[in-house]
Amino acid sequence: MRRSVIGGAKRTTTTCLFLLNHAHHRSLLPPLHHRLDSSSSSSSSSATALLLLLRRLSSSSAASSPSPPNMPNPVSVQSINPKVLKCEYAVRGEIVILAQRLQEELKAKPGSLPFDEILYCNIGNPQSLGQLPITFFREVLALCDHPAILDKAEAQGLFRFTISNALSDSCLSYASADSIKRARQILDQIPGRATGAYSHSQGIKGLRDTITAGIEARDGFPANPNDLFLTDGASPAVHMMMQLLIGSEKDGLLCPIPQYPLYSASIALHGGSLVPYYLDEETGWGLEVSELKKQLKEARSKGITVKALVVINPGNPTGQVLAEENQRAIVEFCKQEGLVLLADEVYQENVYVPEKKFHSFKKVARSMGYGDNDLCLVSFQSVSKGYHGECGKRGGYMEVTGFSPEVREQIYKLASVNLCSNISGQILASLVMSPPKAFILSLSLSLFVNDFLLKVGDESYESYSAEKDGILKSLARRAKTLEDAFKSLEGITCNKAEGAMYLFPCIKLPEKAIKAAEAAKTAPDLFYCRRLLNATGVVVVPGSGFGQVPGTWHFRCTILPQEDKIPAIVSRLTAFHKSFMDEYRN
Amino acid sequence: MRRSVIGGAKRTTTTCLFLLNHAHHRSLLPPLHHRLDSSSSSSSSSATALLLLLRRLSSSSAASSPSPPNMPNPVSVQSINPKVLKCEYAVRGEIVILAQRLQEELKAKPGSLPFDEILYCNIGNPQSLGQLPITFFREVLALCDHPAILDKAEAQGLFRFTISNALSDSCLSYASADSIKRARQILDQIPGRATGAYSHSQGIKGLRDTITAGIEARDGFPANPNDLFLTDGASPAVHMMMQLLIGSEKDGLLCPIPQYPLYSASIALHGGSLVPYYLDEETGWGLEVSELKKQLKEARSKGITVKALVVINPGNPTGQVLAEENQRAIVEFCKQEGLVLLADEVYQENVYVPEKKFHSFKKVARSMGYGDNDLCLVSFQSVSKGYHGECGKRGGYMEVTGFSPEVREQIYKLASVNLCSNISGQILASLVMSPPKAFILSLSLSLFVNDFLLKVGDESYESYSAEKDGILKSLARRAKTLEDAFKSLEGITCNKAEGAMYLFPCIKLPEKAIKAAEAAKTAPDLFYCRRLLNATGVVVVPGSGFGQVPGTWHFRCTILPQEDKIPAIVSRLTAFHKSFMDEYRN
Missing domain, CATH: 3.40.640.10 (Type I PLP-dependent aspartate aminotransferase-like (Major domain))
Structure with a gap:
């Protein structure tokens, strides 16, 4: 059963010497010969590389080896669970696969497409578009991942530690590094502090x-x-x-x-x-x-x-x-x-x-x-x-x-x-579900202390709160800008994004566009979205992926691109939509 | 529809003042009154606590409210997916639920049971039993969770950084803090370094x-x-x-x-x-x-x-x-x-x-x-x-x-x-799949450098390797000790644990024990495991949860308790088994 090419390759490795690859570190030593030790991991070694190369070359012959005559095909689209075939998930469907292909094209041949980047408005994935994580959350997570940090004196140097102008011990205790405190609390809640246990x-x-x-x-x-x-x-x-x-x-x-x-x-x-x-x-x-x-x-x-x-x-x-x-x-x-x-x-x-x-x-x-x-x-x-x-x-x-x-x-x-x-x-x-808190003290408190102490709370509260508000207010602005942009376009109506992360505008597609889509054996909204992507790099999901009243056409567009990208999206969308309508207007 | 108790409770909150609870921080201020600010989170406040208490009191009446006459019962065991009912998962089944109950009993009434701790040998969950995580892995994870650490000068103070006796720049580069380097590599592999993105x-x-x-x-x-x-x-x-x-x-x-x-x-x-x-x-x-x-x-x-x-x-x-x-x-x-x-x-x-x-x-x-x-x-x-x-x-x-x-x-x-x-x-x-590596240099290398340089590699390699070997060797010892212990017991045979994390001994149960199990409407191996747990606190899973040749009886016991626990497990098991056999021997 063993193929001779493979057997030969094996023999080669175990006996010959390979050049140590020093390309990745500046070496003062002259190039050395070394023996591949069988007990050491060898992913980066030339020995493995050569062996793999030989096996890659041989794999084409192995792949084309004749199957035994009566081998049934174990798995085909006809034989798998038909429920899997029925299932559809447009958010990562055809348009996104096309977008990924275009992205690779852009990388391989910059300047080959009418846009210089893909703008993913298809999925509620804020951090993929540049939104930064909330600092407090990540501090606590890092500490819980490696609790040994907590026990090192340096920990307090590493995480922010600002003692506010405080009047008393009470206020000092509020001002402690609460990410550290929280991490300790969480670890104490985990049996054996074992964050690596089921x-x-x-x-x-x-x-x-x-x-x-x-x-x-x-x-x-x-x-x-x-x-x-x-x-x-x-x-x-x-x-x-x-x-x-x-x-x-x-x-x-x-x-x-x-x-x-x-x-x-x-x-x-x-x-x-x-x-x-x-x-x-x-x-x-x-x-x-x-x-x-x-x-x-x-x-x-x-x-x-x-x-x-x-x-x-x-x-x-x-x-x-x-x-x-x-x-x-x-x-x-x-x-x-x-x-x-x-x-x-x-x-x-x-x-x-x-x-x-x-x-x-x-x-x-x-x-x-x-x-x-x-x-x-x-x-x-x-x-x-x-x-x-x-x-x-x-x-x-x-x-x-x-x-x-x-x-x-x-x-x-x-x-x-x-x-x-x-x-x-x-x-x-x-x-x-329990972010840093502010305790607003007022009334009788104001009799005792200065104004600057009216707001005390977890140390992280101010920065946490600034990060949170910054993101939510920006999302509100982006939602409004995109909504207004959509509403200004011919044949498009768009409800307000009161919440969530999406707009779902309705496009009245001209009869001619619908016919063109039918000729291309494509749903009209998919046709529009594909054209939009090919022309502008903007990725939105056709309404048919979500369901819509038959005969109406929509797409879903997230409000998540960072604010500095929004003007480009609006202008690209606007220019595309105008030319699309010019092409297909009844 | 609104119940008057609840409505009353609601009115109370919005108007009354509550005492600030200072129990958790040493305050120099006299007890103060504060107003619950509606914009602030208030989980810990007395206001919410009182409201919740009132609502808890009222919930019993709500719970017993008569249902509308024709309300069908939406979900019952008869109406759910029958496949769910069929499915069984013994590793977290009856014995484990009993163990959790006994653990609570021990906590509530120490000394009330014939053992002072539950020894979980039911599941392959090493860190729950005290095994420590591999340091290198956790260092990298923590850095990836909070990449801002990487950019702080202190980072190298926080993670271990030992420059070995090195001859050259080449060796110095090997000796760098590789967890930091690895974290950087990983972050560079993630689009936008966004560890928080899908x-x-x-x-x-x-x-x-x-x-x-x-x-x-x-x-x-x-x-x-x-x-x-x-x-x-x-x-x-x-x-x-x-x-x-x-x-x-x-x-x-x-x-x-x-x-x-x-x-x-x-x-x-x-x-x-x-x-x-x-x-x-x-x-x-x-x-x-x-x-x-x-x-x-x-x-x-x-x-x-x-x-x-x-x-x-x-x-x-x-x-x-x-x-x-x-x-x-x-x-x-x-x-x-x-x-x-x-x-x-x-x-x-x-x-x-x-x-x-x-x-x-x-x-x-x-x-x-x-x-x-x-x-x-x-x-x-x-x-x-x-x-x-x-x-x-x-x-x-x-x-x-x-x-x-x-x-x-x-x-x-x-x-x-x-x-x-x-x-x-x-x-x-x-x-x-790519832990720290050692590159063993020999032959011609030995012509140039001293012996202590024969082994160079990622800085973490030595400690990583010591942690890994320590764990694997200990597991091998534990497997052997437990296997020998099982084999020494009357009516028990036990194959070697060549690998994985378990032993699966076979018990020849006396006829009388099988009859007693039948009388208790319990599978004989479950009967044995339950008796073992009640007598010793040792949790193993009956063989019937895994399947076995009909008429044979087994249990699965992990080899994971820390080595200092193994003697206690062996002696408890041995004593229990002897008394069980004495009770039921034919």
């Missing part, structure tokens, strides 16, 4: 306690650490609930259209039925309970058992923030119809308009008097969104309330099969 | 390049970064392949018995059929191809389409390391029968006996002359095992070779639905 499958208990306190502070209603399941971002949590709820194609979930395609993808993967309800673009992507009722009735008439309602608030891709009154009606609907309410609340920190405020569905339900036994409610949260945008850390949680102990046990089992989520992500989830 | 769904390209080089160095055969999918530990990778391969219960996978229950759990969750093949305990858990052929034939005769063969090498829970000849026969079998070979190789660094060596299945297949097009092969690797045992970091990868481009596209889609794996885990996977 945790409880729901996440480290102490961190869940911290998150619980954060939820209580946010909502003003009790929360329970046993209701929390910490996960590698919100996506695995959504999959877990889909896996739990969907037994067959007869099990349906009410999902908004447009929706974040994680939902359609996950429902397809688990073999369920997506029961669409349409958000009303006319009323700023309003969620009408009458529409929910209509779609539920229709689905039931088809024999679908509708298990749950998915609500994304603030909306993705639509950017609307639900009014509390609207949320009450939704809660009432789920309660009456016996539906699980799956509340995607990952954009809870991303609200940009003063007239709207985020309310968690749990808070709304509890304020209506509905307790834990009245409603099955799952709230998804992630460290990837908000002002911090820590997508790469894969942290998040779901708060699961209202399920029977028996069903909860099944959810726990699902969590335990993957052992636990990553500990850095767990730590970050706890930080996001 | 990466490519297969993982950061530069890190995949590093891992590729590591695989090539290990195997001596070419690897391809495009074949790698970086994942949050090996478990999600296994799930991804199960999702791909299993379309219905007619799709089967050949799995070893005993097996790591991730496989049975994942096959159950995805609705496929586990086709068992038995490892031969008599020959040290030998894997016989004749057994594979027999079981394949039988499954096919039942109409099962067998898609893949799962092999765990080194074995879990069985600890055997396959001989290369055996691996060749397995490759040949998969090739002939058109099966995907799913190779669980997460224990590749854990081999404890000089007569055995780990060979990856890819190396074996390539050395047989089989190229990329000849065999569908997936190799799973994890950062959780090896000498590092970084379970909490959730890093790992699968190397996917031999699939058609169309099927590969589907695997990519599955990866992309969850966006990407966590970046710290990705970084760690690259470190594990």
Whole structure:
């Protein structure tokens, strides 16, 4: 079976001497010969390189070796799980693959395309576009990754340590390096301080306690650490609930259209039925309970058992923030119809308009008097969104309330099969839900101390707060600039991004453009987005990836490029759109 | 709908003043009154605490509120996905839940149990039992988490920086603080140095390049970064392949018995059929191809389409390391029968006996002359095992070779639905596959320099190597001590742990014990393990969680407790076993 070329190559290595490659370090020694020691790792050695080269050359012959006559083809597109084939995920789909190709082209041949960089507006990935992480969060994470730092005297030199003008010991204690303190607290919450151990499958208990306190502070209603399941971002949590709820194609979930395609993808993967309800673009992507009722009735008439309602608030891709009154009606609907309410609340920190405020569905339900036994409610949260945008850390949680102990046990089992989520992500989830705090002292305090002490709090509070506000205010400005730009274009209407990270403009495409798309066997919105990308390097996702009222065309554009890039995006978009319309205007 | 108690509570908060709680910081100021500022986070404030207390009191009434008459119960054990109910995962099952309860009891009432601590021998989680992380890995991770450290002069003071007695610039460059250098390299591999951004769904390209080089160095055969999918530990990778391969219960996978229950759990969750093949305990858990052929034939005769063969090498829970000849026969079998070979190789660094060596299945297949097009092969690797045992970091990868481009596209889609794996885990996977290196210079080198320079390499190499060897040698000693202890017990036989992290002793239970278990409606091995836990605090997993030849009884015991605990475990186990046998001997 052994091929002689390979056998020969093997013999070569074990006997011959190779030149030590000194190219990477300035050596005063003359070039030396060395023997490859079999006990040492050898990835960079010339010996391995030569052997690999020989094997690469031989691999083409191996690859073309005739298969035994009766070998069945083990895996083909026809033989894999058909649910996988059905699943689609546009956020990383065709347009993005094209963008990556163009980026490689630009790198290989600069100047070969009509633009000099790709501007990724396809995905809510702030740090990939230059947003910096929140310093406090990263300080704590680094300390937890390598606790030995904490025990070194230098630690305080490394992390910022500014003792403010303080009046007393009390104030001094406020002014200590709180990232160090927080890291110590977190390590003390982890059994054995072992950040490298699997945790409880729901996440480290102490961190869940911290998150619980954060939820209580946010909502003003009790929360329970046993209701929390910490996960590698919100996506695995959504999959877990889909896996739990969907037994067959007869099990349906009410999902908004447009929706974040994680939902359609996950429902397809688990073999369920997506029961669409349409958000009303006319009323700023309003969620009408009458529409929910209509779609539920229709689905039931088809024999679908509708298990749950998915609500994304603030909306993705639509950017609307639900009014509390609207949320009450939704809660009432789920309660009456016996539906699980799956509340995607990952954009809870991303609200940009003063007239709207985020309310968690749990808070709304509890304020209506509905307790834990009245409603099955799952709230998804992630460290990837908000002002911090820590997508790469894969942290998040779901708060699961209202399920029977028996069903909860099944959810726990699902969590335990993957052992636990990553500990850095767990730590970050706890930080996001309990960031540095300010305690505003006023009234009687002002009798005792000077004005400059009115605001005391965690040492990091000021810088943390400046970083947070800077990002959120900038996002609001970017949302407004892009919205205005879209609205100024012929045939484009665009709702406000009240929250989240996206605009979802509607394009009235000319008949001629639709015909051209049909001729190219492409959906008209994909046709537009592809043309836009090829002309400008701007990457947006066609509306068909999210769902839209048939016959309407949209695209999703993030508000995430840094502010200095926005003017270029606007001018490129504007110029492209004009020429596109000139080409296809009826 | 609003309950009056709750409404009342709400009114209270917005108007009343609360005492500032100074318990946590030494204050020189007299107790002050402060107003809860609505813009500040308030988790720790008395205002929220009081409100929450009121709401906790009221929640009992809310919980008992009568449901609307026609509300269907949205989720019950009867209505959830039946595949979830079917799935079992013993490693975190009944025994572990009992252990956690006993631990709480010990905490609440020290001295109330016949032991003073729980000794978790149920799961391969080294750092939870006191194993320390490898310093070099954690230094690099901390630097990548907070790159600002790199730019501070103090960084070199913080991380160890020993300039060895060096002869030349060349040696000086070797002696630089390589964790800093490595962190810089890694950051340069990440687009925009953004460790907080979603990466490519297969993982950061530069890190995949590093891992590729590591695989090539290990195997001596070419690897391809495009074949790698970086994942949050090996478990999600296994799930991804199960999702791909299993379309219905007619799709089967050949799995070893005993097996790591991730496989049975994942096959159950995805609705496929586990086709068992038995490892031969008599020959040290030998894997016989004749057994594979027999079981394949039988499954096919039942109409099962067998898609893949799962092999765990080194074995879990069985600890055997396959001989290369055996691996060749397995490759040949998969090739002939058109099966995907799913190779669980997460224990590749854990081999404890000089007569055995780990060979990856890819190396074996390539050395047989089989190229990329000849065999569908997936190799799973994890950062959780090896000498590092970084379970909490959730890093790992699968190397996917031999699939058609169309099927590969589907695997990519599955990866992309969850966006990407966590970046710290990705970084760690690259470190594990390219740890600090020594370059052994000899022959002509010895003509030029003194003996003490014969070994030069990355600065961390010596300490890294000492940490690694210390752990692996200790594991080997622990494995031997426990094996000998088990073998000395009446009615217990135990194969050697050649590799991995487990022993899987066989207990010949007396008839009387089996009857007692039956009377308690418990599997006999679970009965034994529960009695062991209640008597000694030692947690092991019953063999029935892994599968075993019917009528035989086993348990899995990790070799991971620190060495100073091993004598206590041995003496407790021995005393328990003696008294158990005395109680039930025929």
